[in-house]
Amino acid sequence: xxxxxxxxxxxxxxxxxxxxxxxxxxxxxxxxxxxxxxxxxxxxxxxxxxxxxxxxxxxxxxxxxxxxxxxxxxxxxxxxxxxxxxxxxxxxxxxxxxxxxxxxxxxxxxxxxxxxxxxxxxxxxxxxxxxxxxxxxxxxxxxxxxxxxxxxxxxxxxxxxxxxxxxxxxxxxxxxxxxxxxxxxxxxxxxxxxxxxxxxxxxxxxxxxxxxxxxxxxxxxxxxxxxxxxxxxxxx
Numbered sequence: 001x002x003x004x005x006x007x008x009x010x011x012x013x014x015x016x017x018x019x020x021x022x023x024x025x026x027x028x029x030x031x032x033x034x035x036x037x038x039x040x041x042x043x044x045x046x047x048x049x050x051x052x053x054x055x056x057x058x059x060x061x062x063x064x065x066x067x068x069x070x071x072x073x074x075x076x077x078x079x080x081x082x083x084x085x086x087x088x089x090x091x092x093x094x095x096x097x098x099x100x101x102x103x104x105x106x107x108x109x110x111x112x113x114x115x116x117x118x119x120x121x122x123x124x125x126x127x128x129x130x131x132x133x134x135x136x137x138x139x140x141x142x143x144x145x146x147x148x149x150x151x152x153x154x155x156x157x158x159x160x161x162x163x164x165x166x167x168x169x170x171x172x173x174x175x176x177x178x179x180x181x182x183x184x185x186x187x188x189x190x191x192x193x194x195x196x197x198x199x200x201x202x203x204x205x206x207x208x209x210x211x212x213x214x215x216x217x218x219x220x221x222x223x224x225x226x227x228x229x230x231x232x233x234x235x236x
Contacts, residue, residue: 010103015207017095017163018200021048021211022080022108023128023174028055030065034205039065048084048111052091064178070101072213074204077105078222079128079136081149085221093216102213106203107140107222108148110203112173115195123147124166125160127175135175136224139163152224155179164188 004155013033017234026048027176029039038061042051060067078085089105096103112126119142135156139148153159155178161167170191171179180190207213 012071013207015069016072016074016104016201016204016208017067017070018074018197018204019052019056019088019092019094020076020111020197020200021052021084021091022076022078023079023084026051026084026088027197028052028059029206030059030063030070031197032203034201036197036201039066043083045081049087049177051086056091056095067095067099070099072102072104072204072208074104074106074161074200076108076111076200077219078108079130079152079224080108082221083209083225085223089219089221093219096216103216103219103220104204104207104212105214105219106200106207107112107138109136109173110140110144110146111199111203112195113140113191114144114151114199116170116172116191116192117193118170118189120168121191122188123163123169125169125171125176127171127173127179129173129178134176135178139169139177150222150224155182157182159183160185160188181185 015032018029024045025043027039027041030037038059040055073092073096075088077089109126113124116124124140130136135153137153138150140146164185164187168187170189172193176190
């Protein structure tokens with residue numbers, strides 16, 4: 001196995017630590033450029049806090065990669081589990097402070113939407129379960145342009161009524177099961193998606209290449225605490 005410390009000098013590409021504890025399944029991993037060097041995952045939300053630091057140490061040793069060699073830290077920063085978001089961001093900020101590295105925060109809904117590969121829809125609508133009939137949601141077109149800002153929404157039969165009259169919308173995420181149970185619109189679908197460390201890497205590199213970093217002193221978890229259920233209408 002080629003030593004990572006040697007490999008890092010072969011190409012001038014950023015090495016990034018990725019952290020995601022926003023939802024039920026957590027992971028940490030390292031990337032170089034557009035390549036995933038390795039990752040570790042955990043599927044028990046109660047263990048996310050103990051998982052993160054030990055996993056980072058274990059994986060960095062396995063890859064022979066010193067944390068001093070990273071160029072930035074990326075974290076999925078919400079919405080999501082209140083505890084999970086705090087765990088992820090505090091871990092990311094701690095490493096950034098200690099090593100003087102930039103922080104990159106990625107929105108959970110955007111990360112979920114990035115995992116949809118279907119071309120049979122006009123809009124991707126990720127949903128995160130927020131208990132009862134409430135979800136955290138947003139909308140993106142197929143170029144990943146945000147066309148409805150992240151919001152908290154209480155679902156009912158008329159949610160998305162105007163949008164669905166004009167667009168084919170793909171609903172994804174654990175919150176979409178609630179919507180599926182009360183929605184019968186022919187323009188609504190529930191496509192397969194896979195949002196994992198690769199999708200986080202792709203979104204992170206866009207920000208890294210444009211020097212879009214978050215302020216370590218003021219970065220906070222993105223909880224979405226406001227609650228309202230708007231009538232949605234998207235103009236062509």
